[in-house]
Amino acid sequence: MKLKIALQRSGKLAEGSKELLRKCGIGFSHGGDKLRAEASDFPLEIFFLRDDDIPDYVADGVADIGIVGENVLAEDPKPIEVLERLGFGRCRLSIALPKAAEYAGLSDLSGMRIATSYPGILRSFLSNRDVLADIHEISGSVEIAPSIGLADAVCDLVSSGSTLFSNGLREVETVMSSEAVLIAQPAIDGEKAVLLDKLLFRIRSVIAASQNKYILLNAPLEKVDEISSILPGMKSPTVVPLAESGWVSIHSVISEHDFWEVVDSLKRAGAEGILVLSIDQMIR
Ligand code: ATP
Ligand code: MG
Numbered sequence: 045m046k047l048k049i050a051l052q053r054s055g056k057l058a059e060g061s062k063e064l065l066r067k068c069g070i071g072f073s074h075g076g077d078k079l080r081a082e083a084s085d086f087p088l089e090i091f092f093l094r095d096d097d098i099p100d101y102v103a104d105g106v107a108d109i110g111i112v113g114e115n116v117l118a119e120d121p122k123p124i125e126v127l128e129r130l131g132f133g134r135c136r137l138s139i140a141l142p143k144a145a146e147y148a149g150l151s152d153l154s155g156m157r158i159a160t161s162y163p164g165i166l167r168s169f170l171s172n173r174d175v176l177a178d179i180h181e182i183s184g185s186v187e188i189a190p191s192i193g194l195a196d197a198v199c200d201l202v203s204s205g206s207t208l209f210s211n212g213l214r215e216v217e218t219v220m221s222s223e224a225v226l227i228a229q230p231a232i233d234g235e236k237a238v239l240l241d242k243l244l245f246r247i248r249s250v251i252a253a254s255q256n257k258y259i260l261l262n263a264p265l266e267k268v269d270e271i272s273s274i275l276p277g278m279k280s281p282t283v284v285p286l287a288e289s290g291w292v293s294i295h296s297v298i299s300e301h302d303f304w305e306v307v308d309s310l311k312r313a314g315a316e317g318i319l320v321l322s323i324d325q326m327i328r
Pocket of ligand 2: 094
């Protein structure tokens with residue numbers, strides 16, 4: 045009995061997906077041209093596919109689970125379950141215009157030809173806002189459409205914005221935000237459900253770890269209460285004496301989200317020699 049997972053074969057989600065499995069302690073050898081691999085230390089079979097095909101394979105039960113961008117699911121909804129947001133493959137679907145074009149608001153899009161690979165998402169975005177535009181579906185290289193006269197605007201995936209910029213375009217509206225998600229066939233049960241729970245537990249530990257940092261710092265003994273209140277940690281901070289009397293080392297876990305604000309407060313409270321380390325897994 046093996047759980048079957050579908051991952052993108054090559055592209056923007058491929059590396060992050062393989063890295064996630066590796067961090068879950070699941071090794072496999074993957075020759076670039078192979079479409080299948082067997083994990084060496086978990087009952088898992090891996091299929092490497094085009095990302096657009098992954099929801100279908102999962103819905104049909106060819107694979108039990110898969111990793112795909114939320115944008116793909118939003119464009120073409122399938123009877124599958126989203127189990128977890130994975131924190132990588134972050135991007136947004138945005139409308140962009142040639143840099144020189146004037147833009148005062150959504151109504152300026154009325155009557156424009158907009159090239160996109162996401163006609164479904166764009167259509168509902170525009171119709172919810174009463175904008176009537178001409179949606180031109182193309183399957184790739186959307187960003188060049190305005191410069192070759194195919195469209196007045198584009199609606200495309202963006203992460204840093206550098207591709208739009210180098211094609212003379214500027215982002216004017218965000219249509220949706222997206223990241224990679226773990227999807228599953230809703231009907232998984234029995235032994236497979238047990239395997240899936242085991243894998244999910246590991247995935248959640250890896251995600252929690254990536255959102256947190258381990259922090260160590262030195263402080264004078266009389267500052268422990270103040271510093272502990274800034275650093276709640278998983279339960280409460282660890283405080284160990286230093287060889288120099290009157291000083292302690294304080295260890296804790298902090299969220300990456302407000303990391304720099306916490307470090308500023310720690311420095312103000314008298315912390316010295318602050319070290320910050322990554323965490324591989326975090327089991328609450
Ligand atoms: P495939 O050959 O598998 O069909 P693709 O060309 O359709 O690949 P990619 O460009 O590799 O797809 O993008 C896969 C997913 O990565 C997107 O659907 C999106 O969720 C995510 N993504 C993250 N950042 C970006 C980005 N800057 N541009 C495009 N997609 C991005
Ligand atoms: Mg694709």
